[in-house]
Amino acid sequence: MSTFETVAGIIADTCDIERDTITPDSHAINDLGIDSLDFLDVAFAIDKAFGIKMPLEQWTQEVNDGKVSSDQYFVLGNLCENIDKLVAAKTG
Amino acid sequence: MRLEYFQMVDRITNLDPAARTIRADCLVPDDSPVFEGHFPGYPLLPGVLMIETMAQTGGWLVLSVLRFARMPFLTQVREAKMRSFVVPGQTLEAAAKLVHDGSGYAVVEATLTSGGKKVAEAEIRYRVVPFPNETLRAQMLETARRIAVPEACFDAA
Numbered sequence: 669m670s671t672f673e674t675v676a677g678i679i680a681d682t683c684d685i686e687r688d689t690i691t692p693d694s695h696a697i698n699d700l701g702i703d704s705l706d707f708l709d710v711a712f713a714i715d716k717a718f719g720i721k722m723p724l725e726q727w728t729q730e731v732n733d734g735k736v737s738s739d740q741y742f743v744l745g746n747l748c749e750n751i752d753k754l755v756a757a758k759t760g
Numbered sequence: 761m762r763l764e765y766f767q768m769v770d771r772i773t774n775l776d777p778a779a780r781t782i783r784a785d786c787l788v789p790d791d792s793p794v795f796e797g798h799f800p801g802y803p804l805l806p807g808v809l810m811i812e813t814m815a816q817t818g819g820w821l822v823l824s825v826l827r828f829a830r831m832p833f834l835t836q837v838r839e840a841k842m843r844s845f846v847v848p849g850q851t852l853e854a855a856a857k858l859v860h861d862g863s864g865y866a867v868v869e870a871t872l873t874s875g876g877k878k879v880a881e882a883e884i885r886y887r888v889v890p891f892p893n894e895t896l897r898a899q900m901l902e903t904a905r906r907i908a909v910p911e912a913c914f915d916a917a
Contacts, residue, residue, distance in 0.1 A: 728864075
């Protein structure tokens with residue numbers, strides 16, 4: 669299963685969102701309406717599924733500081749790329 | 761336990777930051793205004809206070825693992841079960857294991873036992889953030905020392 673399929677399944681299950689409405693272009697907050705508490709559930713499920721620790725605080729800080737657009741971390745296609753990088757870094 | 765002050769943990773008996781586990785003793789008081797309403801003529805420790813006891817025990821574990829650098833606030837309780845009544849004067853042992861130390865959040869699995877029998881359990885999640893002010897941090901450190909959090913856990917304090 670691809671990273672996106674896994675993440676989309678997690679979001680659908682965790683946030684009670686129709687799976688078909690979730691695409692790689694979906695923004696987790698702006699398009700899917702996932703609030704911060706639900707996103708913590710999503711983060712926990714992703715961390716567990718991939719054996720990683722997503723640096724959410726760092727990402728949020730970068731967005732709040734205006735260093736990057738929130739799209740870079742919260743559009744699902746980009747989120748999945750970041751997950752893949754974290755998995756690659758873990759496995760060396 | 762001083763229920764009316766939400767002081768649920770009397771003493772940490774074992775805290776292993778490496779294993780990410782904690783155990784604590786909690787003695788339910790013989791008397792408390794809480795028992796006047798819950799319930800008249802049949803005093804029981806409210807289930808929400810059993811949950812609070814597990815949440816505080818797990819919270820002390822998270823604080824200790826993070827060397828008191830940040831504060832966990834309760835955000836979610838899942839799969840909570842109250843398996844037995846708990847009465848005034850009963851001794852409880854609270855235990856928790858940190859199952860995930862995420863970025864800005866933490867997840868623990870906690871239990872309450874009495875006489876070797878499990879009386880409650882829950883998965884508890886926290887948002888972990890910088891202390892909102894120095895007053896709270898100082899109070900948490902003072903309480904931690906009173907309930908015997910090991911000195912080794914105060915490195916960053």
